[in-house]
Amino acid sequence: MHNLLTGSDLLIIMLSGFFMILFAGAYTLLYGLGKITKKSKYIKISYIFAIAQFTAALMMITPDFLDPFWKYIIMFSACAYLFIPQGMWWVVHTSHTYWERQENNKDV
Amino acid sequence: MTKQGLYESQKLGLWYMVAGLILFGAQNLFGLLIAYQYINPDFLFGLLDFNIGRILHINAMVVWLLLGFIGAIYWFLPIETGRETVGIKLGKLAFFVLVAAVTVVVLVYLFIQIGPGNQISLWFINEGREYIEAPRWADIGIVVVVLIFLYNVIATVIASKRLTGIMGVLIVDLVALAGLYLAGMFYTVNISVDQYFWWWVIHLWVEATWEVLIGCIMALSLMYVLKTPRKIVEGWLYLEVFLVFGTGILGLGHHYFWIGTPEYWLGIGGFFSALEPLPLVAMIIHAIYDAGAHKLRTVNRPALFWIFAQAFGNFFGAGVWGFMQTLPQINMYSHGTQLAASHGHMAFFGAYVATNIAVAYIMVQKLRDPEEKYVFDSKLWKWAYVLMIIGIVGMVGALMVAGFAQTEIERAVGGSGWQAYIDAQLHPWMAEAMWWRLGFGFIFFIGYILLIIDLLTIGKNKEELEVLPEAEVSHA
Numbered sequence: 193m194h195n196l197l198t199g200s201d202l203l204i205i206m207l208s209g210f211f212m213i214l215f216a217g218a219y220t221l222l223y224g225l226g227k228i229t230k231k232s233k234y235i236k237i238s239y240i241f242a243i244a245q246f247t248a249a250l251m252m253i254t255p256d257f258l259d260p261f262w263k264y265i266i267m268f269s270a271c272a273y274l275f276i277p278q279g280m281w282w283v284v285h286t287s288h289t290y291w292e293r294q295e296n297n298k299d300v
Numbered sequence: 301m302t303k304q305g306l307y308e309s310q311k312l313g314l315w316y317m318v319a320g321l322i323l324f325g326a327q328n329l330f331g332l333l334i335a336y337q338y339i340n341p342d343f344l345f346g347l348l349d350f351n352i353g354r355i356l357h358i359n360a361m362v363v364w365l366l367l368g369f370i371g372a373i374y375w376f377l378p379i380e381t382g383r384e385t386v387g388i389k390l391g392k393l394a395f396f397v398l399v400a401a402v403t404v405v406v407l408v409y410l411f412i413q414i415g416p417g418n419q420i421s422l423w424f425i426n427e428g429r430e431y432i433e434a435p436r437w438a439d440i441g442i443v444v445v446v447l448i449f450l451y452n453v454i455a456t457v458i459a460s461k462r463l464t465g466i467m468g469v470l471i472v473d474l475v476a477l478a479g480l481y482l483a484g485m486f487y488t489v490n491i492s493v494d495q496y497f498w499w500w501v502i503h504l505w506v507e508a509t510w511e512v513l514i515g516c517i518m519a520l521s522l523m524y525v526l527k528t529p530r531k532i533v534e535g536w537l538y539l540e541v542f543l544v545f546g547t548g549i550l551g552l553g554h555h556y557f558w559i560g561t562p563e564y565w566l567g568i569g570g571f572f573s574a575l576e577p578l579p580l581v582a583m584i585i586h587a588i589y590d591a592g593a594h595k596l597r598t599v600n601r602p603a604l605f606w607i608f609a610q611a612f613g614n615f616f617g618a619g620v621w622g623f624m625q626t627l628p629q630i631n632m633y634s635h636g637t638q639l640a641a642s643h644g645h646m647a648f649f650g651a652y653v654a655t656n657i658a659v660a661y662i663m664v665q666k667l668r669d670p671e672e673k674y675v676f677d678s679k680l681w682k683w684a685y686v687l688m689i690i691g692i693v694g695m696v697g698a699l700m701v702a703g704f705a706q707t708e709i710e711r712a713v714g715g716s717g718w719q720a721y722i723d724a725q726l727h728p729w730m731a732e733a734m735w736w737r738l739g740f741g742f743i744f745f746i747g748y749i750l751l752i753i754d755l756l757t758i759g760k761n762k763e764e765l766e767v768l769p770e771a772e773v774s775h776a
Contacts, residue, residue, distance in 0.1 A: 197629060198712065199708045199712040199713045202630065202633055202707065202708065202712045203704070205627075205629070206630055206707070207624075209624045209625075209626075209627070210621075213577050213619050213620045213624070214620050216577070217581055217616070220582075221588065223585075224585045224592075228588055228589060228592030258627075262570065262627065262629070266574065269574050269577075269578070272578060273581065276582055281585055283539070284536075284585055284586050288532055291529050291532045292529060292532075294531065
């Protein structure tokens with residue numbers, strides 16, 4: 193935390209953070225699109241962005257810019273982003289199915 | 301009820317939205333003015349300086365968004381509770397008081413502008429705190445209006461004997477919204493202490509209470525636009541409240557990094573800020589699921605697309621642009637540069653502006669097609685939608701490039717000296733970016749004009765509209 197960054201360090205770390213979240217979003221978007229349209233090619237492409245997201249996180253932590261505390265936080269986030277699409281899909285799908293069944297039963 | 305079948309509360313909601321959209325126009329105009337003053341600082345120098353234009357640009361944004369949110373709640377409240385809002389006359393009085401107060405404050409900003417550093421200035425001209433410059437009398441007025449609004453909501457829910465999940469979340473959130481504003485109203489001579497509590501208003505309003513308020517409005521909108529079952533939107537709302545409050549409240553720490561607060565805020569702020577994009581990424585899944593499950597079938601296309609703009613804009617603005625500069629190591633250099641402006645523009649547009657526009661379309665549909673026999677649509681909204689998105693993305697991109705120049709040249713390389721500041725300001729990345737920002741600002745403004753024209757005309761010619769299948773016509 194106490195290391196001062198140089199101009200180029202700063203640029204690397206900022207852009208890596210930017211692309212880490214951007215790729216996490218692209219991964220989530222394509223994964224969701226693949227599931228909803230039942231097209232596996234979207235899901236396969238989404239995994240490329242998952243890898244890209246993780247790579248961007250590695251680019252933030254591999255150089256000696258940050259203390260271990262910050263490296264753990266970034267790695268925790270990067271790992272969480274890997275499983276968010278699947279986890280959230282399960283939550284959304286399960287809750288929709290459950291409540292739609294409840295609503296239909298009420299209508300009947 | 302009015303002849304269109306509107307409750308008085310919905311009429312009041314409409315007034316709020318109209319007042320908000322007019323202020324949105326003022327925000328755009330002052331934004332264009334100060335964008336040009338960045339390029340030509342002599343323009344209106346001494347008459348309407350940059351700092352005054354900036355106050356008006358930002359305050360107009362805060363107030364118009366609040367007007368829109370309040371309008372949305374007054375609109376949905378009778379639908380949710382099945383009855384007219386209790387104390388609606390008081391609510392209407394509060395609306396006129398608020399509009400009059402905003403007008404007086406704007407006139408004071410324009411014609412008196414600044415005063416000496418004494419109590420008279422603080423009470424009647426400008427409180428002096430960035431983003432919440434409203435003089436003290438107006439501050440008190442805002443709190444009174446919010447309390448009346450809170451009374452309207454609580455009394456209506458009690459009278460209806462129907463406390464839904466959404467209303468429960470909304471009431472708790474409104475109490476926090478009114479309470480937190482008080483934190484911006486007391487004065488200390490210690491700048492660190494002052495900033496510490498000032499952020500309670502700025503951060504906790506925007507990244508906690510506003511986000512939850514938007515969650516409530518989105519839940520109500522989705523039930524209307526996509527006919528999503530209540531249990532689903534309520535379940536999602538609880539999850540969102542958990543995630544947003546879980547990460548957003550202590551995410552406050554990312555404003556405490558370098559203002560003289562204890563060092564532990566670096567860890568707290570960094571940790572929770574790093575988690576803040578998680579719920580935003582998760583929301584993408586929900587947006588896709590809802591869109592796909594309903595195959596984009598809706599009664600109101602512009603509202604639906606503005607809801608999508610909200611989900612993705614919130615992710616980009618708050619998530620991507622926020623995370624890029626949220627670690628304290630980066631924030632030490634980027635704080636207060638155009639990167640912050642870039643993040644702010646995208647996040648406010650995505651999270652809040654898009655929501656208010658979606659609700660405005662829902663309101664207009666009820667006015668023009670009370671029985672919901674048609675799929676609300678037009679050609680013009682698509683132009684407005686595309687131009688506003690191109691405009692905001694262009695402005696955000698230009699400000700980002702300028703912010704990189706400042707962060708690199710002025711802060712990291714130049715060490716934040718006066719010469720370094722000038723070097724950064726003269727650098728092509730900064731100077732040219734300001735032209736790009738102005739150009740995209742004009743595109744955004746054209747989009748705004750088209751949006752207003754569309755809101756005034758959409759649905760008037762029924763022959764242009766697609767008739768909704770009989771089975772889907774709402775007779776509620």
